[in-house]
Amino acid sequence: MEPMAIVSIFVLSVFVGFEVVSKVSSTLHTPLMSGANAIHGVILVGAIIVADHSKTNLELGLSVAAIILATINMVGGFVVTDRMLEMFKGNKK
């Protein structure tokens, strides 16, 4: 990829990241952190790609470990965030 394209994507993503969470009440800090935490679980995609590339047993072993950890991060993260937010429903009004 073009270096300039990568820099543009990076800088724009930084600004979007800043903007979307700039005003959030302290009540939601924990669920928001947990949700963001689950999102970086998409490293699972990277782990699958390197598992596909793996040629030696060492590489494959490390990739498999990466996939396990990334899956735990992603799936566990979304499930626990949902459980937290479930508690809020119903008594908002």
Added chain:
Amino acid sequence: MSRTVYDLIGLAAGIAFILALKGLSHPKTARRGNLIGAFGAGLATLVVFFYSNENSSLPLNNLGWILGAIAIGLVIGVPAARKVQMTQMPQLVALFNGVGGGAAALVAIVEYLNLGAKASTPVVVFTVFTVIVGCVSFSGSIITFMKLQELMTTRPVIFPAGRFIIAATLASVLGVGGWVVTALGTTPLLILAGLSLLFGILFVLPVGGADVPIVISLLNAFTGLTVAASGYVLDSTLLIIAGTLVGASGTILTRLMAEAMGRSLFGTLFGAFTAKPQDVAAAGEERPVRSGSPDDVAILLNYARRVVIVPGFGLAVAQAQHTVRELADLMISKGIDVAYGVHPVAGRMPGHMNVLLAEANVPYDQLQEMDEVNPTFGQTDVAIVIGANDVVNPAAQTTPGCPIYGMPILEVNNAANIIFLKRSMRPGFAGIENELLYDPKTMLLFGDAKASLTKVVSALKAL
């Protein structure tokens, strides 16, 4: 599947993550936001299996291993997330964050081994970054997990010459990083990983219990950045977008949390370098306290006009949310004005207590935030502090140099009477003595919060 379709689906997942973060920032849309994020992540994972290019053909190599590993991850992750007690949720989040950082570091290592001499210098630089920060995030999160789970002391761990050891470790991490970039080779990279793990441990050990949530949030942002860097290494726009979003929003969130706790970010992270080891207040010293019976408490409550309940982590541990609500309902039926004063960091993390009380169906309009409830303590007859300590400790306002100095507190010391429900005289999570316990207008009710409250409820009914 062509590269264009693959990239478009990746873009859709990136948009889903933006909508997820936006949704999570507002109470009404939070749950939907999380589901949108999960959808995006699921979609991104699914399409990898259908994409081929000059480097990979379909079906993917090692497909059995990949699916098996995902299955193992599901079997570990889902039950852990579903069964965890809400009280222990912060350390689970810390753990999930740590394994994410570890995964990013492993991905970078494998790609490095795979590319060998073909790796371009920028790719090696980003690999080094991912390995360092991913490993720091992994080992640092494990330490925060152990602190929150109370597998180790929650106090800052400060050892002699600690700052020099930390600085030396950091310098060698950077040195070895430079070595990897110039010399290339597997051994330097593994040494780098080992040193980074060590640095993560040393970096988090000096952080005091009350500041642990801020560190978790910071490590979360770190992991986001490692994901972005590995996106560069793997030429994946999606990973760059997702990782950067988490890195940026995580940084802002860390700052917001630090503000809510009245801490400077710098002070939190480097406080241990400058602070003297705390005076552990007078261990073994016996000072008079006024302890009361459930009947005394009931009588006090019966003649009160306004009562503020200050819930803390101890309430959650004792699973006393429902009993507290029973007591509150009983007082309301007697015409007493009742409110819950919820400190932003009551519990173990900002917002944690709101989650726990919502679980017990406490009406939302009775929950008052700190700024709302603090001016009312002057007209409050009784403040009941249940399993909280640091968030009402006046030392935060009066004792410069104590670890929580500057943290906004619930000013229960302005109430006419204060009742502390406590298990023992043990100090709070931050490990600081609370002078309020010895105040003449304070009454202590020792014992398990739930058992004590049940007795107070029946005593109050009998009056």
